[in-house]
Amino acid sequence: MRRLCALLLMICILLVGAPMSVSADEPKITAEVDERRMELYTVNLTLDNLFLASDVPPVLFEYQQQFRTLVPVAAIASYAGAEVSWDGDTREVTIIKDETAIVLTIDSASVMVNGEEKTLPSRVPAKIVTYQERGRTMVPVAFVGQELGMKVDWDESSRTVRLTSPEPEAIEPEEPAEEPDEKDEENGANNPSASDILLKGIRITMDGDTPEIRLQTDTKITYSTTYLTAPTRLVFDIQNAWLMLSDQQKNQINSNGQLEVKASNNPYLTSARMSQFSKDPHAVRLVLDLKQNIGHKVTYDERTGETVIRPTNYVDDVRFEHFNTREMIVIEGNNISNYNIMHLDNPKRLVVDIKDSVLNPNRLFVDRNIGGRVVNRIRTSEFKPDHHYDPDDIISRVVIDLNKAVSNNDLYIIEENGQLLVHLEGKPEDGYRYEGIGWTASQLTFYGNARTDYKLVEESAGNLIKVTMPATNMNIPFDLLEVNDPMVEFIQVSEGSNGELVTHIKMKPGSILQYGNLNNVQDLVLTFTNTDIKYREKLIVIDAGHGGSDPGAISGTMKMLEKDINLKVALETQRMLEAAGFRTYMIRTNDTYVALQDRAGAANMLNADLFVSIHANSAANKNMKGVETLYYPSENNPADFRNNKYLATIFQDEMVRALGAASFRINARDKLVVLRETKMPAIITELGFLSNAEEEKLLATSDYQRRAAQGATNAVIRYFEETLTHLASRP
């Protein structure tokens, strides 16, 4: 009841209080939601009085004039000890904790809780919010918190959503476990069953700097884990297990009936407690009292017959960024200072190992193709120690595949706010930072030493900005920064006639400048946006399949030729892509024959960014229907760094959606010339089956052809939105 009241209170406040409190002074961020940039008010979030840090902050999201707080699902889940999974096909987030399974669908107000459909409060759905190039799945905190059994309150004065875990007693019974005495041992319920693992003891050891909790199990165990906060604890429930302690260990049983082992001088934990948690079914509970919220790794030591739990740290994020147009890699985690860096050749790459760290299981780590001046690709994995390490070391490895060698002079590494910044093009300038934000905006920040008055003048019809500031308050070297992104051409810092610092910023046509207060501020932030240029730099090669003497498939009853349908859809796709701002190249614009090698060759010669080949299917089985996407499986070819499969997944999704058609399949094919020989990401989209009566009729209509072109256009846009961090990342 208390929880319900708190929730109702919060709903009232969020419906009534929050919108009124939203004013220009409240902290807000500019983020991308639904492919649009918008300003979102941020709020704080605590769990059991611990401030929850997340790279994309909790935000107020407005839907039909109602506000709801959305939080990154990873943040809430990791603190609540829940598991999160993501299905990209269905855009579903599944949150599982204990007996509760919550399935939210992005952009949908309906949610499944343990198989029962519910509607989200105010119909505010889960959203993908992209902030500073990080896209995160954001879920309504009040609903999810409540369903996970937490109490939810809103503190207006500090703009904080407070989550409180269920009462600890409810999870961890503090009543003494029954001591098995002789009388009990005659009683069958108090004996291990034949299938039980016998847990004979526990010890805490140090392996070098690494603490180990060693359980004498004589075999591998099955277990589940939960993190609890305030105080921080990690709970292991070991199934089908029975405590059978030695007399010596029995002496260590505390007044709560738990075998308690204190850790001395341990960096991670204070003690481990173990008890026969349940006798029906048999289960042993191990509680680790931690000094901080950290990760863990479980292994089985064949030699001693012990299950080994090793507390360890998390790597939370690995990403590519620019610092003043120079390339860098950012690694986030709670042990990033403990790293090794290695230069390797053939192919050229840098390896950054973060020691005593596992990849945070609640974060998504995918290999990313960058295609920058220096960085070609980033790969992240948990690394099995080789001869450079002890066999027991826990290592997260970031491999940076390079387009050119990076010398020790190029490499500049610093730690900052739990981030390891690996600069790859030398030490960046002090005093100011220029960075891209999403696709169409960038930000230039001058960092003052003290509050100061800036002077800003727009020259040359607003295309040249002159910012003047007292040199005494700034620490900026004279320099010319060639930016050349869609917003800014260059930034030049020089000395004025009176010794002041003068910065000239040359803007690109269509770029718009925004800035805040110029006087009595320490830092000055200039924001540039240019929405005209969105896809201007991308070249899409559109290949209408077959042509001339090669008709392709012939339809079942109407005897239409595949080559004609392919061309109509290709021409419409070209029109739509150009309207969206892309450059395009057509392999054929009329009924001519072009050899397959020449199709791939043309795209390679043009150094195109994407290759889209349009076909229609045919099969002997007339019942076969639906959309198919073909791609070359680059993942099987170490020399091919294209993300074809990713592109194919997007195409399949968008084509099915635009056509309202069935999804036949996504198909990896390693022998198709146009897919194999192209050097840029490439797919073949098969619009439908000309051999199927129903789809034949549809493919004959201009409406269906137009929808196919729309699907292809949507897929191309989505591919670039999702894969490229910023336009300026192109060399």
Ligand SMILES: [Zn+2]
């Ligand atoms: Zn074909």
